[in-house]
Amino acid sequence: MGQTKLLRIEDFKNPNFKELVENKNKLVHTFGALAELGHEVASRSNFQETIRTSLHLVLGSLGIMRGGVARYSRFEHELNMLAVRGLGDFFPLSLELCYEDERQFLTNGLHPIEISQASVLPFFQVYDRTFENTKLELFVPLVISDEAVGALFLGEKASGEPYTNYDREVICAMGRHIGSAIAQRNLLSEIERRSDENRKLYDDLKMTYADTVKAFAAAIDCKDKYTEGHSVRVGKYSEIIGNELGWDADKIEGAAVAGYLHDVGKLTVERKIINAPYRINAKESAELNKHPAVGFEILSPIHHPYTDVPLAAKYHHERLDGHGYPDGLYDRQIPYIAKVVNLADSFDAMTTDRPYRRRRPAADVFDDLQRNAGKQFAPEIVAAFFRGILKELNGEVKDKKFRKLLGREYMEADGLAVSLRTSLNSMTPTSSLTRIKAA
Numbered sequence: 032m033g034q035t036k037l038l039r040i041e042d043f044k045n046p047n048f049k050e051l052v053e054n055k056n057k058l059v060h061t062f063g064a065l066a067e068l069g070h071e072v073a074s075r076s077n078f079q080e081t082i083r084t085s086l087h088l089v090l091g092s093l094g095i096m097r098g099g100v101a102r103y104s105r106f107e108h109e110l111n112m113l114a115v116r117g118l119g120d121f122f123p124l125s126l127e128l129c130y131e132d133e134r135q136f137l138t139n140g141l142h143p144i145e146i147s148q149a150s151v152l153p154f155f156q157v158y159d160r161t162f163e164n165t166k167l168e169l170f171v172p173l174v175i176s177d178e179a180v181g182a183l184f185l186g187e188k189a190s191g192e193p194y195t196n197y198d199r200e201v202i203c204a205m206g207r208h209i210g211s212a213i214a215q216r217n218l219l220s221e222i223e224r225r226s227d228e229n230r231k232l233y234d235d236l237k238m239t240y241a242d243t244v245k246a247f248a249a250a251i252d253c254k255d256k257y258t259e260g261h262s263v264r265v266g267k268y269s270e271i272i273g274n275e276l277g278w279d280a281d282k283i284e285g286a287a288v289a290g291y292l293h294d295v296g297k298l299t300v301e302r303k304i305i306n307a308p309y310r311i312n313a314k315e316s317a318e319l320n321k322h323p324a325v326g327f328e329i330l331s332p333i334h335h336p337y338t339d340v341p342l343a344a345k346y347h348h349e350r351l352d353g354h355g356y357p358d359g360l361y362d363r364q365i366p367y368i369a370k371v372v373n374l375a376d377s378f379d380a381m382t383t384d385r386p387y388r389r390r391r392p393a394a395d396v397f398d399d400l401q402r403n404a405g406k407q408f409a410p411e412i413v414a415a416f417f418r419g420i421l422k423e424l425n426g427e428v429k430d431k432k433f434r435k436l437l438g439r440e441y442m443e444a445d446g447l448a449v450s451l452r453t454s455l456n457s458m459t460p461t462s463s464l465t466r467i468k469a470a
């Protein structure tokens with residue numbers, strides 16, 4: 032059985048015992064500082080603040096008079112000061128390194144270098160006077176995972192004593208913490224840079240896609256001289272409907288694209304059929320009716336970033352009651368985007384002049400849409416479209432899209448707003464999407 036040794040008065044007078052207690056206190060103090068530094072680095076607060084606090088902790092825990100922390104820039108080959116204390120106003124903000132310096136620092140790792148003993152390196156020759164004037168004694172390359180990320184500059188100790196091996200070990204441990212904070216920040220900056228680059232690339236691609244779509248729409252509309260601008264208008268009406276249905280920005284953009292491209296199949300239909308100044312016969316009609324399938328063939332190989340544009344082209348002439356073409360699909364079999372484009376397409380056909388007839392009056396067109404809700408058109412889409420028009424008539428939107436597309440006179444027909452509101456309130460919703468606004 033071991034016996035507990037009791038301390039005697041003489042023990043306290045023993046110089047070794049005093050040293051032991053002092054060392055223990057120093058150790059506790061250093062551990063405290065290290066823990067605080069670790070916490071500071073892990074807290075990911077403001078980076079500059081973290082570095083400033085870290086420098087104060089290093090200087091404070093070892094009683095060092097002055098010092099600084101620098102971040103290494105790989106591309107500029109320089110050390111940029113992040114935090115300084117007691118180095119005076121003339122200490123440079125950036126210090127250049129040559130290849131040999133970088134190589135030596137990497138080999139050296141995190142160990143403190145005695146500045147007075149390192150004059151063999153170009154870095155210490157170039158900044159010899161600066162370091163001497165600021166009384167710097169130690170230089171610590173911050174090397175993390177074989178990569179130089181920065182450096183610590185340390186001046187003399189307040190006690191005037193030289194740095195001990197113990198001090199150097201503590202500096203090493205603290206340097207590792209600070210280096211990790213810088214490495215973490217570098218990684219974050221790199222991620223941010225890449226993400227910005229990706230976003231820019233994505234925006235460029237989106238713009239190219241949008242330009243291509245518009246060029247295609249213009250090509251389609253060019254072929255049909257009587258319905259000039261039809262594709263663009265159908266795109267805009269589809270966009271308005273998507274907006275009224277509460278879709279997100281990408282989906283609304285997709286609806287616009289589907290509208291722009293819905294008649295792309297007409298590019299292969301003979302010009303004389305498209306431009307016929309009379310009602311075309313059955314044979315010509317059969318030829319023209321191939322355009323949805325051809326459009327689908329053209330658009331399918333392209334990757335469209337948003338909605339199913341090829342399906343909108345294929346089914347934009349289908350009707351809810353199954354009397355449409357090419358496949359005679361019923362209500363739920365028809366892709367939703369095709370239903371949206373169908374309404375936009377029909378609305379434009381009714382509200383523009385054709386070679387064999389004038390456009391129909393607005394009230395007549397809205398009456399037609401309402402009567403055909405549930406037969407040709409999805410009722411909630413008609414309701415969404417009516418809401419979009421009503422908002423404009425009531426002055427709730429700045430951009431007067433309908434007025435621009437149809438003309439001021441056409442949109443200001445007597446009693447249009449009242450009849451639209453009445454229609455909206457009398458319509459039966461078929462899905463939860465319909466929200467009829469009370470008059």
Ligand SMILES: [Fe+2]
Nearest residue numbers: 293294322347
């Ligand atoms: Fe069409």
Ligand SMILES: [Fe+2]
Nearest residue numbers: 261293294376
């Ligand atoms: Fe069309």
